Amino acid sequence: MSAGGAEAFASAFRYLGIDARVVPDGDERTYERAARYTSGDECLPARVTIGDFLKVIEQPGFDPSRTAFFMPTAGGPCRFGQYSPFMRQVLDNLGYEDVLVVSPTSADGYRGLGGNARPLLRLGWWGLVASDALRKLLHVFRPYETEPGAADRAHEAALRDFCETMADRSVPFSGKLDQLVGSMERARDLFRAVPADFSRETMLIGVVGEIYCRLDTFSNEDLIRRLEPFGAQAWLSDITEWVHYTDRENVKNLRRRGRTVSVDMFAALVKSRIQHGDERRLLAPVKGEFAGVEEPHDIGEVLELGEPYLPWTGALGEMALSVGKAVYLHRKGADGIIDISPFTCMNGIVSEAIYPRLAADLGGIPIRSFYFDGTQTDLENDLGIFMELVRNYNRKKTRRRAMRAAV
Ligand code: SF4
Secondary structure, eight states: OOHHHHHHHHHHHHHTTOOOOOOOOOOHHHHHHHHTTOOSOSOHHHHHHHHHHHHHHTSTTOOGGGOEEEOOOOOSSSGGGGHHHHHHHHHHHTTOTTSEEEOOOGGGTTGGGGGGHHHHHHHHHHHHHHHHHHHHHHHHHGGGBSSTTHHHHHHHHHHHHHHHHHHOTTSOHHHHHHHHHHHHHHHHHHHHTSOBOTTSOOEEEEEEEOHHHHHOTTTTTTHHHHHGGGTEEEEEOOSHHHHHHHHHHHHHHHHHTTOSSSHHHHHHHHHHHHHHHHHHHHHTTTGGGGTTOOOOSOHHHHHHHHTTTSOTTTSOSHHHHHHHHHHHHHHTTOSEEEEEEETTOHHHHHHHHHHHHHHHHTTTOOEEEEEEOSSOOOHHHHHHHHHHHHHHHHHHOSOOOOOOOOO
């Protein structure tokens, strides 16, 4: 989850009376702590999350009997399902058998969340939608700001406002969405007040890849912030696309199992409908700011675009989304595409194998995979070379992007 998404999710917990806090930001100690309990073969997100959890244990006043770590889990083809058992093992080895690892999973309807499951899932969804939108506003405004730091300050203020609004227990659940829509209106006004020059020329760079690494600025060495000085505007794939994708997979699997007419199918369709409706309401105040970088109406559109390269009926997970989204971004006039993945990530490896054919079919659009393993790389140099390719492609490309009106 992104830092903003985690903040919003923790606020949703607090609204329900649970004292939730986000783990400390990643730093050198994160890798240093993780290295004591990992072999180096683990995926980078596993090392970062374990390192950050261990930093929590070292905080003054840490009380094992009053602490639980929240680490959702999932089945599926890759190693994500191992994170939670691994965390459990590390805690047990350290003598913290009392510390809970709460690992809800979609496979059992999130029963692990107990009676809070329903409100938490809906509040959490609002938090994800809003934090995605606020980050996207940051990426839309920051490349054009004329006062350095103004867009970051607007983002911080808007996220703080949203989280405080979310955690405000004076408003009943029935009025919470309206209250949060008000926060999104204030967020729009904060960003509109950022001094900006939208007549500046930028290259539009789509960013896809493994969810954790592409969203966690610590893990990806703040790639987008370092890309912008080269004259780039980034369009980062958000986390809500993953939720829409898993909803769609759920429906697909129910059909496959012959349960097209069933209570579970009815529940899945109602849930999806409510999620889409809530999303529209929350995003209504900021929708106008996303001219030229509109998300697809339906995640099925992304999957269909990737179908000739990686059929989504057989290839599961982020790889299907990354490949399909790359085609979608090209259609929206992107000048280049970056895939951010952890080193040895199977999703990243499969996608990278497909990108050369994809690029050839899409008029030579530059597509570059960046892998991260927690060691320093010469990122600036690589980004500079990539942006040279991007500018060359921009001069000859035929699909132009829709630009936001200069103000
Ligand atoms: S998506 Fe990649 S990084 Fe994430 S758990 Fe799976 S293999 Fe590891």
